[in-house]
Amino acid sequence: MEITEVKVRLADDNTERLRGFCTVTLDREFVVRDIKIIEGANGLFVAMPSRKVTDHCPKCHGKNHLRARYCNDCGAPLPGQRTPDLSETGSKLHVDVAHPINSECRSRFQKAILEAFEAERRRVGQVGEASSPQENVRRAPESEGSIQEEHPPQKSFGEGIV
């Protein structure tokens, strides 16, 4: 499988952890949208498109997000803790709707997406807030496709981010 196109849209608010969105085309004939580029504690990482996990209202069987306190359909109060291991990070609240199933493919995705992201940032003149203007001038000639290699993202696709 070949990643034939990556389109990146930078996030408007650069103070948030969400730095951008992207759309990836595979083999020129399959598109995955809503991939997110997130600034994590260990650098940038890529989050695959995800959806909120839902369960059903005991009264009317309407679908509700696990954090919902009242049913969206009938308004009945819902039990507070509806999953056994609802962690503080909220990772069980979301599930990826499309994702690589091995680490080789995951790193190919991450590399292609982060390269496109850095290229887009350079194109619009947006630079990392940690580096000074002088540093950016110095780094520019050697930075083609290599910036993200200096800070290998360590988080995986698995964590769901809203």
Ligand SMILES: [Zn+2]
């Ligand atoms: Zn209901």
